[in-house]
Amino acid sequence: MHCYEEEGSWDLSFSGAGFLGLYHVGVTSCLRERAPHLLRGARRFYGSSSGALNAISIISGQTVDFCCSHLLGMVKHVERLSLGIFHPAFAPIEHIRQQLQDVLPTDIHVLASQRLGISLTRWPDGQNIIVTDFATRREVIQALVCALYIPFYCGTIPPEFRGERYFDGGLSNNLPFADSPSTITVSPFHGTVDICPQSTSASIHELNTFNASFQISTKNFFLGFASLIAPSPEMIADNCRQGYLDALRFLERRGLTKEPVLCMLVSKEPPAPANGTQDTDHDGGQKGGLSVNWSVPNVLVKDVPDFERLSPELEAALKKACMRDTSPWAQFCRSGPGRALTYFLLPWTLPFEYVYFRSRRLVAWLPDVPADLWWIQGELQSLGLQICSRSKDQLRRLFSLPVTSPLQPASPLQPGAPPPVDPAKEPRPPHQA
Secondary structure (H helix, E strand, O other): HHHHOOOOOOEEEEOOOOHHHHHHHHHHHHHHHHHHHHHOOOOOOOEOHHHHHHHHHHHOOOOOHHHHHHHHHHHHHHOOOOHHHHHOOHHHHHHHHHHHHHHHOOOOHHHOOOOEEEEEEEEOOOOOEEOOOOOOOHHHHHHHHHHHHHOOOOOOOOOOEEOOOEEEEEHHHOOOOOOOOOOEEOOOOOOOEEEEOOOOOOOOEEEEEEOOOOOOOHHHHHHHHHHHOOOOOOHHHHHHHHHHHHHHHHHHHOOOOOOOOOHHHHOOOOOOOOOOOOOOOOOOOOOHHHHOOOOOOOOOOOOOOOOHHHOHHHHHHHHHOOOOOHHHHHHHOOOOOHHHHHHHHHHHHHHHHHHHHHHHHHHHHHHHHHHHHHHHHHHHHHHHHHHHHHHHHHHHHOOOOOOOOOOOOOOOOOOOOOOOOHHOOOOOOOOOO
């Protein structure tokens, strides 16, 4: 563990995860409890999409209870909507922007500069930008909003940061500096990442895209679907607990903890000596010169009947965040008859809800209307110029081609024409009597 002894010699990188971002909270909770020096001595925290939110929560010193309540609060909000993410009341960017304005400290730009790295994708060339310095608190919020914006999922006009338009950095660099040996990478998807769920699938195929590796399996397909279509709060909570267990496996395999907790959970006996079995870690056990104990088992949430003994703080925060409204009306809306009545009345209620929420969004958009309209005009002009330029090139090629009549002999100067024949050397027909 000598490479993790000198402070400032390693980084942490959190991938984009969508609604599965609570996995990062479980990982962070485990590192804070079992190996606090990994968070305290890290040089920089990188993140894309929801991973950037977890990075800013670490820098600002937010508690586990705070992160769980806010992330699961948004999941429960989507659960209450009759059409889920397709309901007109679903506005993730506005919701997160308001939360950031309410909870981030006034000096967050000072705390985040040179310690936070946010992955962004620039419009329209798709080039990846990692922002590490911030002049004001507003720049931090705006960079996070750009990092969370998914085109056509969160809106049609990308947000602006320092005079340019950016969107989700996960579409160009989902795991910043994943190839660096000094970076501890975290992802809720099965793949070749330092801290990630260990796959039980027999598939050996991987998809390398957006600077990240994903195992091609049905489990990863389901996780990708759940990251965009909010699942139940209970599933999100289990995903957070799995993040805690995966982080603990990472620490125990590298000898960064004092006692073998996972081995005791599974076998109730002291761990056996390392047997050299293979794992899915992308470093093959040699990252940074660390010796890896491959005998540490992979433990799933279902294998831990009493998670509260493992992490009382995280379990209490998850149970509190998963609690639903107990009022009679809320219980009726969650029941089968209540849901049936909601869908039955949808043709009459949906038009009014659409007009109401769209009107609210229009009012909130009014301060940004001039800048957005100016940007749309520039994009339309650029598109028109590209279409005109391509049309001119095609017409120029069309009219520059040689046009010859089939009755007109080809000119000797034209390519492909036969060479001229000398009349003196032309063969004469035989003399006839």
